[in-house]
Amino acid sequence: xxxxxxxxxxxxxxxxxxxxxxxxxxxxxxxxxxxxxxxxxxxxxxxxxxxxxxxxxxxxxxxxxxxxxxxxxxxxxxxxxxxxxxxxxxxxxxxxxxxxxxxxxxxxxxxxxxxxxxxxxxxxxxxxxxxxxxxxxxxxxxxxxxxxxxxxxxxxxxxxxxxxxxxxxxxxxxxxxxxxxxxxxxxxxxxxxxxxxxxxxxxxxxxxxxxxxxxxxxxxxxxxxxxxxxxxxxxxxxxxxxxxxxxxxxxxxxxxxxxxxxxxxxxxxxxxxxxxxxxxxxxxxxxxxxxxxxxxxxxxxxxxxxxxxxxxxxxxxxxxxxxxxxxxxxxxxxxxxxxxxxxxxxxxxxxxxxxxxxxxxxxxxxxxxxxxxxxxxxxxxxxxxxxxxxxxxxxxxxxxxxxxxxxxxxxxxxxxxxxxxxxxxxxxxxxxxxxxxxxxxxxxxxxxxxxxxxxxxxxxxxxxxxxxxxxxxxxxxxxxxxxxxxxxxxxxxxxxxxxxxxxxxxx
Amino acid sequence: xxxxxxxxxxxxxxxxxxxxxxxxxxxxxxxxxxxxxxxxxxxxxxxxxxxxxxxxxxxxxxxxxxxxxxxxxxxxxxxxxxxxxxxxxxxxxxxxxxxxxxxxxxxxxxxxxxxxxxxxxxx
Numbered sequence: 001x002x003x004x005x006x007x008x009x010x011x012x013x014x015x016x017x018x019x020x021x022x023x024x025x026x027x028x029x030x031x032x033x034x035x036x037x038x039x040x041x042x043x044x045x046x047x048x049x050x051x052x053x054x055x056x057x058x059x060x061x062x063x064x065x066x067x068x069x070x071x072x073x074x075x076x077x078x079x080x081x082x083x084x085x086x087x088x089x090x091x092x093x094x095x096x097x098x099x100x101x102x103x104x105x106x107x108x109x110x111x112x113x114x115x116x117x118x119x120x121x122x123x124x125x126x127x128x129x130x131x132x133x134x135x136x137x138x139x140x141x142x143x144x145x146x147x148x149x150x151x152x153x154x155x156x157x158x159x160x161x162x163x164x165x166x167x168x169x170x171x172x173x174x175x176x177x178x179x180x181x182x183x184x185x186x187x188x189x190x191x192x193x194x195x196x197x198x199x200x201x202x203x204x205x206x207x208x209x210x211x212x213x214x215x216x217x218x219x220x221x222x223x224x225x226x227x228x229x230x231x232x233x234x235x236x237x238x239x240x241x242x243x244x245x246x247x248x249x250x251x252x253x254x255x256x257x258x259x260x261x262x263x264x265x266x267x268x269x270x271x272x273x274x275x276x277x278x279x280x281x282x283x284x285x286x287x288x289x290x291x292x293x294x295x296x297x298x299x300x301x302x303x304x305x306x307x308x309x310x311x312x313x314x315x316x317x318x319x320x321x322x323x324x325x326x327x328x329x330x331x332x333x334x335x336x337x338x339x340x341x342x343x344x345x346x347x348x349x350x351x352x353x354x355x356x357x358x359x360x361x362x363x364x365x366x367x368x369x370x371x372x373x374x375x376x377x378x379x380x381x382x383x384x385x386x387x388x389x390x391x392x393x394x395x396x397x398x399x400x401x402x403x404x405x406x407x408x409x410x411x412x413x414x415x416x417x418x419x420x421x422x423x424x425x426x427x428x429x430x431x432x433x434x435x436x437x438x439x440x441x442x443x444x445x446x447x448x449x450x451x452x453x454x455x456x457x458x459x460x461x462x463x464x465x466x467x468x469x470x471x472x473x474x475x476x477x478x479x480x481x482x483x484x485x486x487x488x489x490x491x492x493x494x495x496x497x498x499x500x501x502x503x504x505x506x507x
Numbered sequence: 508x509x510x511x512x513x514x515x516x517x518x519x520x521x522x523x524x525x526x527x528x529x530x531x532x533x534x535x536x537x538x539x540x541x542x543x544x545x546x547x548x549x550x551x552x553x554x555x556x557x558x559x560x561x562x563x564x565x566x567x568x569x570x571x572x573x574x575x576x577x578x579x580x581x582x583x584x585x586x587x588x589x590x591x592x593x594x595x596x597x598x599x600x601x602x603x604x605x606x607x608x609x610x611x612x613x614x615x616x617x618x619x620x621x622x623x624x625x626x627x628x629x630x
Contacts, residue, residue: 184568199570416566433566439537490565494542495590 027058087443138270152278152297243273265362
């Protein structure tokens with residue numbers, strides 16, 4: 001049944017959606033997109049050395065190449081096509097104004113090594129962005145150069161390490177505490193920065209277990225890495241106590257800012273006692289997932305960590321703004337990357353900030369939380385929401401609503417089946433099996449850019465799939481029927497991965 | 508031979524001073540198909556409760572904690588090529604490490620099979 005349904009046509013195409021193979025399979029070495037004349041008067045400068053085997057590059061004409069990539073792009077799903085409820089990713093609409101501004105040649109065509117006098121506008125833009133980030137977070141310093149969220153974490157943890165070294169505690173403070181609901185990048189970052197990670201268990205209401213946290217504190221604790229709002233979509237209500245406790249023990253407070261969208265303009269992390277926090281410009285300030293390109297994860301720093309911020313710093317001098325590598329009174333731990341950060345993301349983020357204004361950014365957070373709570377309220381009677389309170393109550397969430405598959409398991413259906421069934425309905429699935437603290441987690445983040453009509457449509461599909469799961473579990477187990485490919489063998493893909501194409505003869 | 512269990516679903520089977528260790532059948536059922544196991548270096552000393560290995564399934568990657576303190580004297584190298592051994596025989600051929608226990612009395616702090624089965628039933 002499955003194969004005939006999945007490929008009902010003679011050609012392998014599905015209606016106007018064209019089937020497409022690998023470029024190596026469609027290409028032929030006898031074809032080419034450009035005809036170049038054979039070089040004349042060519043003098044061999046390689047001592048007679050030459051290639052003996054063919055290059056093995058695919059040969060395609062220009063229209064074939066164009067069609068190859070357009071066909072592939074049609075199999076993609078995009079935020080511009082529909083709801084993208086991927087929890088903890090903030091897949092919001094990317095305003096076209098940002099794209100227009102990012103393409104201004106004065107920003108888009110800069111070379112990182114061109115004379116400083118010719119990039120004053122770009123430096124002013126970076127300075128202005130830094131000002132907005134410090135103002136919004138209530139923090140006195142920001143390092144703009146990190147290129148993504150985890151890179152921002154690394155930036156913050158290296159600043160903590162440098163501050164500890166300056167206190168003579170680099171060797172005595174080795175442990176970093178990470179709650180069980182943390183993003184996977186947090187423990188990975190701490191390890192990469194040379195610390196030992198210790199997990200802090202969660203409480204029954206999805207937050208940090210305060211007593212367990214207190215018990216883990218000691219003179220060897222370097223830092224706590226906490227996500228707030230956390231990955232259960234909940235605000236850590238004891239965050240100030242937690243900050244006081246870690247400071248009292250002589251450690252630093254790193255806050256993962258991946259979920260900053262829920263509180264931007266409403267809460268200043270500096271007021272919560274945060275020492276370092278990265279901000280995913282490409283989430284909170286649009287361009288989700290970096291728009292397929294690079295992201296940017298600037299890291300704001302407290303007064304205690306500011307002296308250790310990585311270089312370069314932008315400094316205003318009489319001749320204009322300059323990039324400074326060494327500054328009096330600071331002990332930067334070095335450079336984080338070759339140049340100064342992602343200009344394209346800086347322009348988009350600042351365009352987003354200026355077009356929304358301070359009041360608009362606050363409304364972004366309020367609407368994001370409202371949309372998530374609307375989803376939570378509509379779906380809670382149909383799915384188990386582990387932290388949303390007993391039936392008939394509504395314990396609010398922040399920017400994302402967390403459910404699990406416990407109402408489906410009796411029928412033998414689990415999270416992955418519901419996610420695959422959503423593909424047939426035209427939706428990118430929610431985040432599956434994360435956070436790990438909830439068995440069979442389904443994490444749904446609608447963001448503020450979805451209208452009520454779209455949320456209602458999604459909820460109705462979810463509710464109908466939940467009912468079908470119990471009435472006809474086989475239907476969900478067979479999904480997806482309509483996607484370009486059927487259910488993939490993820491186990492085999494992970495156990496025996498095929499990472500590159502090989503010529504059939506070599507395989 | 509007696510098996511002892513931790514609340515984090517590791518098992519230990521003592522043969523004299525040496526303990527074979529792995530993850531329980533229940534843990535494997537929760538993880539689904541195991542696709543990769545990262546094992547410690549031989550000679551590493553571990554404390555009970557310390558993360559010593561990582562098990563990865565299609566769904567999640569999880570730390571595996573040492574059920575007993577001691578020195579790692581052997582690791583199950585077969586898991587590198589055949590992680591499915593963990594699914595097929597979690598408490599037998601799918602063992603992770605062998606620890607020379609520095610204090611075999613630590614096993615008194617672990618659960619016996621009956622106590623562990625009761626714990627799993629309650630989950």
